[in-house]
Amino acid sequence: MELYNLIIGSVAEDPSDILIFFGRIHPLVVHFPIGFLLLAALVELSLKKQHFQILKNYTHYLWGLGALSSLVAILFGYFLSLSGDYNENTVFLHKWSGIALFVFSAICYYASKKQVRLPFYGKKVLIAVIVLTVFYTGHLGGNLTHGATYLLEYAPNAIRSLAGMPKKAIPRKKVTVLDSADVYLDLVSPIMVNKCVSCHNNDKKKGALDLTTFEKLMQGGENGDVIVPGDVEASDFYRRITLSESHDDFMPAEGKRPLTENEIALIGWWIENNVPSKGYFTQMTPDDDIVGRAKAYLGLDVNLLFKEKVNPPKKKVIDSLSNQGFVLTKLMKDNYYLEANFSLSEKPISEASLETLIQLKEQLIWLNMSHSGIKDEHLEKIGQLHKLIKLNLSRNHITDQGLVQLSNLQNLESLNLYATKVSDSLLVVIPKFTKLNRLYLSSSNANSKIIEQLQKGNESLTIVFD
Incomplete structure (x- = not known):
């Protein structure tokens, strides 16, 4: 009974x-x-x-x-x-x-x-x-x-x-430029779909909450509204995703993957900005931190070069460079991007070596020419290696005149100019490297005023300088 x-x-x-x-x-x-x-x-x-x-x-x-x-x-x-x-x-x-x-x-x-x-x-x-x-x-x-x-x-x-279902919806084009990202469709909705919708949909409404569309999200659940526009602290949805994973109210529950730090920050920013259902992300004046998190979430902080498939280099080019003193290393298991290192060579650098190196311009993304006798006249050739991401020119007799020859290296993320003679031209050349995040200038001719001006124009750039 x-x-x-x-x-x-x-x-x-x-x-x-x-x-x-x-x-x-x-x-x-x-x-x-x-x-x-x-x-x-x-x-x-x-x-x-x-x-x-x-x-x-x-x-x-x-x-x-x-x-x-x-x-x-x-x-x-x-x-x-x-x-x-x-x-x-x-x-x-x-x-x-x-x-x-x-x-x-x-x-x-x-x-x-x-x-x-x-x-x-x-x-x-x-x-x-x-x-x-x-x-x-x-x-x-x-x-x-x-x-x-x-x-x-x-x-x-x-x-x-x-099965009586409509045709598959045409997926949104992948965001390749942050200016084209829609705040809800490209940032908030994918987070909901990937982390929340499996428990909050039309067939499984945990807490009577359906997160499949913006309209249903704003209808709330059994305890009322879960999002309060403009008020993060009053939004139960935000409270739950920021609780300890051991808490009974933590979401997503049932051992599912929690939201990442970037996803939580984006949701919080969206709520603070009155939960817009549409509109371009960049038109909502996000600060640098949120912009960085959005780029990371959308994969825009990863150099697009890594998504390209390149052909294998010609064997005779590899053999020729090896004989001239270069150490060549394949950087990826499923692609043919290469590193070329001349810093260990006991041979002098030559124009012929650099001409041969240019034949690898589609594959070469890392180049180490530290302490290798590089001079200003050589930089015109290196400036043609347009896919370079990391370039080490430290301990070479390079001046402002030669540095200008590198202006077209738009993919550079790291540039080492330690113990070189560069100075004022840095203010002209470095701002052109929009992807640059690390710059080494110790023991160069740059002074603290130049460093201050470079840093002022790009707070995300790390400059190593003593």
Whole structure:
């Protein structure tokens, strides 16, 4: 009687913790009937072969285990449904297809154990129905867990049409320039989709909250609004994603990947700016920190060169440079970007060596020419290596006149001019390197005033200078 009151009372009111606890075992036990029933169907099919006839005396055990585990899964699934976090129509179909599976498998158990012959190929038809029901029930369970579009999200349009789904939406073009990023569609919505929507969708509304669209997000959940425009502290959504992962209210729950530091910062900034549903990100005057986080989230802080596929270099060019004193190293496993290092060579640098080096301009991204006798007249050749990301020219007799020859190296992220003669030309050349984040000027002719002016124009640039 107490158990009856526990269960029946929980239907009318909030379910007890113990029932939800047992309900959450459902995803574990539900795999047992799937395995047993599909194995039983496979064994039944194999009985057509004479040498498998020995299995006939054991098929009823598989059907019995399938029926029993189905019953257990139904019971735990019922407990889980009491939480009310799931789409009622889908739960209804999932529940009754599971019950049908139990009934069909119980009939197969009885027929196999008692060796009863069902009329009109009844058992074969029943086995086919069981297999189809297993897949259908599993499909509905997947919808409840991951959303109604989970199974067919990436299916060809022909299959989507057969299932009554619309054609796949044309995906948004990948953002390659921050100025083209839409604040909601390119920043906020992808965060929701990747980290939140699996638990907050039309079929699975944890806390009665649906995060699939901006409009549904702003409708809130069972406790009211989860986003308060302009007020981060009052927004329950932000509070939950910033809690300790061990906290009961932390989101995303159920062991799913938490939001990254950049994602949390972007969500917080979006809320502070009154949660716009559209509009260009850069038009909302984000500060440098948020701009940097947006670039990192969109992958714009990674040099686009790394996304290009380059052809392998010619062997005769590699051999020639090796003979002239260069050490060449492949930098990536799946691409042919190279580092060339001449700093260890005992041979003098020559115009011919640099001419040969230019033949690697599509593959060369790191170049170390430290203490190698480079002079101003050599920099015209090095300035043609347009893909260089890291360039070390330290301990060479380089002046302002030669530095200007490097102005076209727009991909530079690191430039080492330690112990060179460069000075005033830095103010003209360095601002042209928009991707530069590290500059070495110790023991050069640069002074503190030049360093101050360079830093003033680019706070994100790290300048190593003593």
